Amino acid sequence: xxxxxxxxxxxxxxxxxxxxxxxxxIKPQSLNCHSRELxxxxxxxxxYIAAVRDGRSLSVSRRQLLGARFQPLSGxxxxxxxxxxxxxxxxxxxxxxxxxxxxxxxxxxxSGLVVTRNYTQTKEEIRETLRxxxxxxxxxxxxxFVLYLKPLQPGEEPLPDxxxxxxFCVDLLKNMSGRLGFNIxxxxxxxxxxxxxxxxxxxxxxxxxxxIGELMNRVRIVVTVAMVTxxxxxxxxxxxxxxxxxxxxxxxxxxxxRERVVDFTTPFMSLGLSIIxxxxxxxxxxxxxxxxxxxxxxxxxxxxxYLIVSFVLFTVARFSPFEWYSPSSCNADSDVxxxxxxxxxxxxxxxGSLMQQGSxxxxxxxxxxxxxxxxxxxxxxxISSYTANLAAFLTVKRxxxxxxxxxxxxxxxxINYGILESxxxxxxxxxxxxxxxxxxxxxxxxxxxxxxxxSTQQGIExxxxxxxxxxxxxxxxxxxxxxxxxxxxxxxxxxxxxxxIGMPA
Numbered sequence: 001x002x003x004x005x006x007x008x009x010x011x012x013x014x015x016x017x018x019x020x021x022x023x024x025x026i027k028p029q030s031l032n033c034h035s036r037e038l039x040x041x042x043x044x045x046x047x048y049i050a051a052v053r054d055g056r057s058l059s060v061s062r063r064q065l066l067g068a069r070f071q072p073l074s075g076x077x078x079x080x081x082x083x084x085x086x087x088x089x090x091x092x093x094x095x096x097x098x099x100x101x102x103x104x105x106x107x108x109x110x111s112g113l114v115v116t117r118n119y120t121q122t123k124e125e126i127r128e129t130l131r132x133x134x135x136x137x138x139x140x141x142x143x144x145f146v147l148y149l150k151p152l153q154p155g156e157e158p159l160p161d162x163x164x165x166x167x168f169c170v171d172l173l174k175n176m177s178g179r180l181g182f183n184i185x186x187x188x189x190x191x192x193x194x195x196x197x198x199x200x201x202x203x204x205x206x207x208x209x210x211x212i213g214e215l216m217n218r219v220r221i222v223v224t225v226a227m228v229t230x231x232x233x234x235x236x237x238x239x240x241x242x243x244x245x246x247x248x249x250x251x252x253x254x255x256x257x258r259e260r261v262v263d264f265t266t267p268f269m270s271l272g273l274s275i276i277x278x279x280x281x282x283x284x285x286x287x288x289x290x291x292x293x294x295x296x297x298x299x300x301x302x303x304x305x306y307l308i309v310s311f312v313l314f315t316v317a318r319f320s321p322f323e324w325y326s327p328s329s330c331n332a333d334s335d336v337x338x339x340x341x342x343x344x345x346x347x348x349x350x351x352g353s354l355m356q357q358g359s360x361x362x363x364x365x366x367x368x369x370x371x372x373x374x375x376x377x378x379x380x381x382x383i384s385s386y387t388a389n390l391a392a393f394l395t396v397k398r399x400x401x402x403x404x405x406x407x408x409x410x411x412x413x414x415i416n417y418g419i420l421e422s423x424x425x426x427x428x429x430x431x432x433x434x435x436x437x438x439x440x441x442x443x444x445x446x447x448x449x450x451x452x453x454x455s456t457q458q459g460i461e462x463x464x465x466x467x468x469x470x471x472x473x474x475x476x477x478x479x480x481x482x483x484x485x486x487x488x489x490x491x492x493x494x495x496x497x498x499x500x501i502g503m504p505a
Contacts (some may be wrong), residue, residue, distance in 0.1 A: 004073035091099030131181035138245035160185040210250035218244040229250040248502035253424035267498025293389035317341030322365035405491035417469040418451030
């Protein structure tokens with residue numbers, strides 16, 4: 001298409017220049033792309049291009065010089081008043097795995113895209129093309145997406161039999177295989193990496209490692225792919241070398257950089273980055289933990305109130321004549337009288353009321369009864385509040401986490417944090433422009449040995465055994481947090497993305 005458009009454009013320019021030169025002299029002019037100066041003969045040449053697009057305005061000799069009448073390769077050419085092409089039609093053709101192609105549809109300005117190819121027929125052709133073919137699938141063993149059912153010895157590679165593999169992604173792949181009739185051969189990626197740029201070739205092409213690198217080494221014809229069960233215009237034609245793959249399926253994140261070099265299906269799972277951290281441990285109750293429901297200030301005020309009320313009660317009882325009585329019940333007129341509210345008894349009466357125990361002493365005078373009643377009402381409110389707070393404190397004691405979100409994590413220095421040493425999460429922080437994420441990447445790069453890990457499992461082990469927070473994808477966070485009560489997710493999601501099945505571009 002590009003070659004045909006370039007050929008027609010050059011030919012039209014030649015026709016316009018030839019036609020314009022018959023009526024006037026065309027003077028070449030040196031132009032600068034950054035200058036506002038226009039070519040003085042430019043408008044004249046454009047008018048002649050619109051007039052001679054079929055070559056009829058040229059003289060016979062000029063037309064013979066071009067080699068007969070001009071036949072555009074890209075279809076009939078019509079220019080509008082602004083010199084732009086109009087009224088054209090684009091024909092869409094689908095390449096086949098064997099030499100040749102067939103018409104898939106067309107596009108015009110008025111009607112837009114019109115698919116003339118029968119979808120059912122195309123789908124059946126694709127099924128027939130894939131049926132019986134073996135697709136080589138590269139993956140990374142990582143729970144719960146991809147698991148190998150047999151234990152592996154150090155240095156041992158897993159077998160390609162799909163029946164020995166399990167997990168969410170493997171189940172998805174087996175479902176596609178059963179519906180479309182192709183066979184699968186599983187293989188673990190050699191370097192255990194998802195894929196990132198590791199350098200460039202002598203020709204200036206990017207070199208990728210991991211699953212993306214294996215896909216880039218595979219050559220095939222791919223037109224477009226829909227998700228899981230509906231595959232449109234996908235034709236299998238393997239040509240590659242060893243250590244290549246037809247498909248990459250795992251917890252493979254769709255990113256802009258990866259989409260430049262490989263193709264992806266529609267995301268089969270949406271997710272984002274999150275923080276996993278160890279749950280704070282409950283502290284053992286101390287000897288004075290019964291004091292925790294009330295603040296020290298409240299306890300100080302209660303002690304002061306207890307002392308003041310005791311002294312007031314003692315003083316009021318001393319001044320009131322009704323609190324003095326004869327110790328002998330047989331001789332009421334005895335000159336010897338007593339007062340039950342001594343200083344010690346006043347303290348005992350007040351503390352007994354506070355502890356809801358009472359005492360054998362009962363106020364006789366109205367003044368002492370008023371003081372006692374006020375104190376009883378005060379202790380009723382305080383004891384009720386203390387009991388309620390104590391029950392809540394002992395049963396649902398809140399565990400305070402040292403970090404609540406990514407901002408808290410970035411501002412502190414006591415808790416170390418990190419990510420996988422390669423992959424989409426590493427790329428996210430590496431290219432971040434948000435100050436918080438940018439400063440976190442600088443910290444992790446400066447402390448690479450303490451921050452970066454080689455696998456998710458290694459990151460989880462560090463969270464459990466060290467003062468370490470691990471940043472990973474939310475799906476993995478939920479999986480590990482559900483299976484280990486010591487782990488929890490901190491804060492919300494840092495971004496939004498999806499997992500997809502990778503294919504060669």
